[in-house]
Amino acid sequence: MGTNTRKIVLIAILLAVSIVLNLVERFTIQGFTGLPMVRLGLANIVVLLILYTYGTKDAFAILMLRIVLVAMLSTGLGSVSFMLSLSGGLVAFLLMVTFKTLKGFTVVTVSVMGSLGHAFGQIMMAIFVLATQEIVFVLPILMTLSVPTGIFVGLTTKRLIRILGPQMGYSQP
Amino acid sequence: MSKKDIILISIIFVFSLASLITVIIFQQRTAAVDGTAIVRYRGIEILHISLEDGSASVLHEDYVLEVDTQNHIYKVQGDLGEVVIQYRDHKVSVIEETSPQNICQHQGETNSPLQPLTCLPNDVVITIHSDRFDPDDDDAIIQ
Numbered sequence: 001m002g003t004n005t006r007k008i009v010l011i012a013i014l015l016a017v018s019i020v021l022n023l024v025e026r027f028t029i030q031g032f033t034g035l036p037m038v039r040l041g042l043a044n045i046v047v048l049l050i051l052y053t054y055g056t057k058d059a060f061a062i063l064m065l066r067i068v069l070v071a072m073l074s075t076g077l078g079s080v081s082f083m084l085s086l087s088g089g090l091v092a093f094l095l096m097v098t099f100k101t102l103k104g105f106t107v108v109t110v111s112v113m114g115s116l117g118h119a120f121g122q123i124m125m126a127i128f129v130l131a132t133q134e135i136v137f138v139l140p141i142l143m144t145l146s147v148p149t150g151i152f153v154g155l156t157t158k159r160l161i162r163i164l165g166p167q168m169g170y171s172q173p
Numbered sequence: 174m175s176k177k178d179i180i181l182i183s184i185i186f187v188f189s190l191a192s193l194i195t196v197i198i199f200q201q202r203t204a205a206v207d208g209t210a211i212v213r214y215r216g217i218e219i220l221h222i223s224l225e226d227g228s229a230s231v232l233h234e235d236y237v238l239e240v241d242t243q244n245h246i247y248k249v250q251g252d253l254g255e256v257v258i259q260y261r262d263h264k265v266s267v268i269e270e271t272s273p274q275n276i277c278q279h280q281g282e283t284n285s286p287l288q289p290l291t292c293l294p295n296d297v298v299i300t301i302h303s304d305r306f307d308p309d310d311d312d313a314i315i316q
Contacts, residue, residue, distance in 0.1 A: 109182060126291070
């Protein structure tokens with residue numbers, strides 16, 4: 001299998017994995033906590049893995065495809081949930097790319113920033129779409145939960161990069 | 174994890190925890206037995222429920238499906254179906270709605286302006302308005 005074909009196949013598999021992870025945690029963790037917008041962020045493991053191995057462009061493509069496909073499979077493209085996922089994903093990606101380029105920070109901080117960005121992006125969109133500024137008071141809960149979930153996702157990704165990285169043509173600095 | 178990681182993550186966590194504790198304290202302080210629960214559908218105010226006695230005033234008849242003042246049950250329109258709101262002991266809660274995970278029902282009761290109930294798939298939000306707490310008023314007195 002050529003390098004390019006191998007890359008496309010791997011990205012397709014990882015996209016499928018991220019969609020399944022996202023749907024699974026939607027129906028388990030989120031329902032369990034009783035809080036809107038709370039998620040472990042397991043699907044972000046895939047985005048982080050691609051970001052560190054294949055780069056920004058591919059990671060962004062995976063993220064956008066996941067958000068659109070998950071919306072099509074669950075709430076629909078015109079739903080509030082889709083808009084929240086989109087804004088959360090975009091802010092998270094922006095922060096992750098920024099902190100990845102900064103020296104001295106590992107994938108754990110990049111993951112925590114992604115988790116925080118997701119919370120900020122969602123809350124901003126929720127205030128705008130639902131026209132309810134009181135939603136801002138949910139932010140401290142999301143921010144506090146972002147740290148442990150971000151660390152967990154970051155450490156998992158770190159391990160995955162070590163295992164899968166060499167097969168994806170990535171050598172750790 | 175590098176030293177920089179630990180420092181930044183610790184700062185974020187301490188700041189987040191401090192803001193969470195502040196919100197929890199203010200949630201208790203701003204709990205209003207004499208406030209009003211404002212029900213919004215698609216950003217439009219459709220129903221007001223008094224937290225004092227459970228009386229309701231309908232603002233948008235098309236979206237308020239039923240008002241049962243005796244049992245304090247109010248049914249409003251949501252994107253996926255009916256959203257049933259209950260008033261009890263100066264608090265409101267969502268007791269029934271159609272959504273994939275029913276998160277709205279698990280959010281419990283509220284009587285604090287700092288604790289809105291959000292039913293995202295249904296685009297229904299319930300907020301509490303209290304004279305003791307008005308986010309638009311800089312001179313609001315919080316007791």
